[in-house]
Amino acid sequence: MSPSTDTTIRPFEKRDLADLRRLIHQTIDTSYAEVYPPRAVEFFRSFHSIEKIRDRCQSGTVLVMEENSALVGTGSRVDDTIFAVFVDPGLQKGGRGKRLMTALEKAARDSGVVKTKLDISLPSRRFYEGLGYVVTEEKSRDLGDGQKLDFWKATKNLTPL
16 A cells, blocks of 8 residues: 555654554564464563663664544654664555655664665565665574574665765
């Protein structure tokens, strides 16, 4: 579904915290539970706790996407690293993630970053490669009990606009 004409990307505000956490956890539960074992899903949920979201707000840039006054997407950047990019599962594949990434890359470029990096989860590899990210390393984190979290490290050179 394409973005509404009433779509805005703006900086995170304190009032967004509960809705942002809910959006992130809903996306994790919907998009990750099908491809990752339970301990990996729990790892992602704890990595995106309210406390960690607050930390990102203090150390970097957190953007939110709103449509018709509802929070439908988010993305974060700390220094040269982009992460925590999530779009409401029912609204994915409509260009919202690309718009968020464009805004995050612009913020990085504006602050002098020439090469950005990110970690790619199993369900998002095609999306990031389509945006020009190049996988540099395959990684796996042992979560115990025979469960692991597989992902890739990737980079992208940011050319001046």
